[in-house]
Amino acid sequence: MSFFRFAGFLRAVLAPALVLFALFAGPAAVAQQASEPFTPEQKKALETLVHEILVKNPEILVDAMHALDARQQEQAAQASRAAIAANAKEVFNDGHSFVAGNPKGDVTIVEFFDYRCPYCKQMQPHLQALLKEDGKIRLILKELPVLGPDSVLASRAAVAALAQQKGTRYYAFHDAMMGFHGQLTEAEVFRMAGEAGLDVTALKADMEDPRVEQALRANLALAQKLGIEGTPGFIVGGELIPGAVSLDSLRQLVKQARG
Numbered sequence: 001m002s003f004f005r006f007a008g009f010l011r012a013v014l015a016p017a018l019v020l021f022a023l024f025a026g027p028a029a030v031a032q033q034a035s036e037p038f039t040p041e042q043k044k045a046l047e048t049l050v051h052e053i054l055v056k057n058p059e060i061l062v063d064a065m066h067a068l069d070a071r072q073q074e075q076a077a078q079a080s081r082a083a084i085a086a087n088a089k090e091v092f093n094d095g096h097s098f099v100a101g102n103p104k105g106d107v108t109i110v111e112f113f114d115y116r117c118p119y120c121k122q123m124q125p126h127l128q129a130l131l132k133e134d135g136k137i138r139l140i141l142k143e144l145p146v147l148g149p150d151s152v153l154a155s156r157a158a159v160a161a162l163a164q165q166k167g168t169r170y171y172a173f174h175d176a177m178m179g180f181h182g183q184l185t186e187a188e189v190f191r192m193a194g195e196a197g198l199d200v201t202a203l204k205a206d207m208e209d210p211r212v213e214q215a216l217r218a219n220l221a222l223a224q225k226l227g228i229e230g231t232p233g234f235i236v237g238g239e240l241i242p243g244a245v246s247l248d249s250l251r252q253l254v255k256q257a258r259g
Contacts, residue, residue: 080240083226090222091140091235096215098141098162098170101131105138107257109250110235112144112223115154115177115184117231119244124178126247130254137254141174142219144231150184152216157189159215160206164198172196 054060084091092108111127113120131137143158145151154177161170173196177184180192190200206212223233226240234241236250237257245253 080227081238084235084238084240087222087225090218091226094142094218094222096159096162096211096218098167098174100139100141100171101137102135103138105136107136107237107254108138108140108235109254110140110142112142112219112228112231112233113178114143114145114147114151114231115158115180116147116151120232121178121181123232123244124175126245126250128175129247130250134251134254142222143216144219144223144228144233145216146231153186154184154189155216156207156212157193157203159212160203160209161193161196161198163206163209164202169197173198 091110109127109130111120111123113123127139131139143155145155158170158174158177161167161173173193176192176196177189180188182188190203193203194200226233226235228240228242230242232244234245236253239253239257241253
């Protein structure tokens with residue numbers, strides 16, 4: 001447990017004890033405490049009171065921890081919602097991310113992913129199934145290469161693929177790399193690009209376009225603003241969902257987003 005988490009936990013536990021102390025000690029003690037620290041006698045009395053409360057009611061510890069967890073989760077969720085709203089254009093309409101599914105769908109899912117991330121690969125069949133069964137989902141794909149040079153290579157190739165045939169070969173290439181289990185070497189990446197119908201020679205040239213680097217840097221900066229610390233990271237409606245989830249959970253999140 002971190003120091004800050006422990007401090008919050010102690011505050012949650014001690015709050016009722018402080019109230020009881022104030023009741024027992026009377027208004028004069030409360031007024032004194034507001035202007036100066038507890039006296040040694042008051043501190044001893046408070047320690048005794050807290051000890052007695054916790055010994056007689058140990059469930060307070062569990063209740064306090066649960067309350068602290070719930071409070072912190074809600075605070076994090078509120079911060080995420082605010083960050084998403086403040087960066088809505090970059091999240092939902094950045095102008096460079098590929099949009100799968102229905103571009104005019106009533107629910108938008110944004111995925112931040114890394115082609116080497118095993119949990120991202122785990123999510124790919126779920127996302128495919130969801131798009132197949134629900135024709136009103138707009139899926140925005142944002143490359144976030146955080147797992148080393150191979151991740152960067154694959155992401156640069158994917159972003160560069162958008163320059164060919166109006167991006168129509170991107171998703172087949174994306175799907176192939178998501179389904180690949182092994183080292184994403186240049187040979188493998190360009191092999192999959194060719195099999196997806198891309199001009200590999202043109203792709204290599206397009207990967208050097210400054211706009212590719214700009215797009216990846218923009219994704220990284222956005223992820224940092226939103227508090228996304230790893231992959232995959234999802235936004236469903238206006239909610240941030242860190243990590244992999246089940247297909248049923250995705251369905252429920254979409255349902256909630258529709259209200």
